Amino acid sequence: MTTDSNPIKLQGVPGSPYTRKMLAVLRYRRIPYRFIIGQPGLPIEWGYPDGASLPMPKVPLLPTFYFKDENGVEQAVTDSTPIIRRLESEVSGRSIIPGDPVLAFLNYILEDYGDEWLTRCMFHFRWAFPADVAKAATILPFYQAMNLSDEFSETMQKVISERQIGRLYVVGSNETTRSVIEQSYVRFLENMDRHLHHHQFLLGQRPASADFAAVGQLTCLTHFDPTPTDITIKTSPRTYAWVERNEDLCGIEVTDADWIASDDIPDTLIALLREVARTHMPQMLANAKAVASGKDQFETVIDGKQWKQPSFPYQAKCLRWTREAYASLNEKDRTKALAILEKAGLGDLVTATV
Template identity: 30%
Template sequence: MADGYRIIGAEMSPYSVKVRSYFRYKAIPHQWILRNAASQVEFEKYAKMPIIPLVVTPEGSGIQDSTPIIDAIEKLYPEPSIHPDDAVANFISALIEEFGDEWGNKWMFHYRWARDVDQISSAGRIARMRGPKAGEQEHAAFAGQVRARMVDRVWFVGSNAVTAPQIEGGFLEMLGLLDSHLASRPYLFGRRPAFGDFGLWGQIYEMWTDPTAGAIISGDAPHVLDWVHRMLWPKAEGKFESWSTLQPTLMPILTEQVGTQFMPWTSANEKALAEAKEEFSVRLGDNIWTQKPQKYHARSLGMLRTRYAGVADKAALDPVLEATGCLAALRA
C-alpha cells in the first residue's frame, strides 16, 4: 500500500465522489476502486460499516464516512487548506457541508427514485456497475431488483406523497439562490473550494447525472452547471473571500434553506429519536414535514455542535447564526 491511498466507492454515490474530488484537489496519490464483487474482499478487510466510500491508507488502515475521511486527511495534507481564514466563513462552510450531506441527500435520493425515467436510468447504471460482464437478461433482472429495492427505500430520506412537493420546491428555490451566488465566484467561498463545496457538490453532481434533475440543472442554472463541472477537478484559482463579500448572496441560502428547512428538521429528528418515536412531524416554513426518524443524522448534528463549540471567538459568528435561525440548535 506504499504507493498511495485507495478509495473504494461508486460513481453514483455522492459521498464517494465528494471524497474523490477532495483527493484530486489536494493532488494526493490515490486509486479509484469501484465497489463491486472484485473489490469485496478488500472492502470487507478494512470496512467497519457497510458504507462507501472506504479509504484505505498507505499504512493499511481503513477510514469511512466522507466527513471524517476529509477531516483526517486534512490534518495530514493541510495545504491548500479547504477552510477559510475568516472565522465566520470558516464555520459557515462547515455548516453548508453538513447541510449538503444531510439535507441535499433528500433532493438527490428523491429525484433519483421518484419517476420512472430516473428509476430506469439509475437502476440500470447500478446494475451494470455491480455486474459489468452480465448478459442482457441477467442485467435486466438485476436492474429490476435494484429498482424495486431502492424505490421502496425513499421513505428513508423522508420522501413521500406529502413531502415530495416540498422537496422539489425546496430544491428549485435552492438552485436559484445557488446560481445567483455562483454568478460572481467559481466556488462557494471564493476562488478556491472550501469544505462546504465538497459536501453540497456531491449531491448536486449526482442529480446532474440523472435525467430529470440533470435537465433542470442544465437548463435553469448555468453557473451551478459550471460549478458542477469545475468541482470534478477543482483547483485553487485565488483566495477565499471574507464574510462581508459573501454575505449578500450566501445569507439567503442560510436563511431560506439551512435555517428554515434543515436546522428545524434535524432538531426534530434528534428529539424523535430521544423519545423513541416511530414517526415525527415538524413545521418547516409554511409546510408540515412528516417522516420516520433517521439515526445517523443525530450523530452528525452532534459533530456539527462540536465544531461550533470549538470556535474560540463567536462574537462575529453568533449574530449571523441567530439571524439565519441556526443558533438555537447549535447551542442545544
C-alpha cells in the first residue's frame, strides 16, 4: 500500500521524457512518491547514497520504479505503459484510463503514439540541430550530479553528444527522413491547437494516460530544445502552455462526465488519429513484419519518402499489445472502435497482416 510514509520509489532525471510522463501521472493521481534523481547504478561519490542498495533493472531505462514483491523485496521495474496499468489496479480514484472500453482503446493508441512517435521527434530535434545538441550536451551531465568537475563534464558532453548523434539512425532520422519527422511535429501541433481550443485534454475535460505520454515528450520539445521550442511557440502557443500546466494537475477535480463520449468523437481528435495513421502506423506495421521474419532492418514509405531503420522488437510488442487491446473488446465495441479507426485511416493498425 502506498502511503505518505511509504511512498512509491522511482529513479530518473529531468531530461528524460518518460520520467516526466510518470512524475506528472503520480502528481495528478495524488500518489505519494519519492523521486530519486539519477540513474540506476550511479556511484556514491556522485551523490547517490541509494546507488549501492537499489536493485538494477534488467534493461537500464529511465524511469525505473522500485516495487516490493510478495516477499517484501524491492524489484526494479521499467516501462511506463504497463506501470501505469499496475498503478491503476493498486491505487483507486483519479483514473487515467477511461471507463468506456472504446475510449480506453483510443487512449492506448494515442499513448503509444506519444511514447513511440513523438519520441522520434524529440530525439531528432535534440540531436540533429547544432544549437540543440550544444544545449543538451552541456546541461544533461549536470542532471546526473552537481559535483562533476568542469573537466569531467566537458568529457561527458562529448561522450553524450557523440553517442546520441550516432544513434539518430536508430529512430529512423537521416537526411531523407528529417523533413518527414519535422513536418509531422508541425502537423501534430496544428492539430493539438485546434483540439485544445475546445477540449482541455485529448479525451475531454480530464487527463488520460495518452495526455501524459505526450506531455512527457513535449517537456523536451516545447521547453528545453531550442529549435522545436521556437516552432511550438509559433505554431501552437496553446500546446506550449498545456505542457507546463499538465506537469502538475494535482489540484484539478474531475468526474466521470468529463470524458468525451465514444459515440461522439470530435473531428479534432479524428485529425490527431489521422496523423497516427500517416506516420506512426506504416513504420509500426513494417517493423512488425521485419521482426516476425527475423530481419534486423526494415524499409517503408512515409509521406512519400523512403523510411529505413533497424527493426525494433519492443515496437513489435507495442503493436501486439494494441491488437490484444482491440481483441479484448466485445463485438459491439470492436465494431464501434473499427469504425472510428477507419474514419481516421487507421484500420490497418488492427487488420493488416504482419
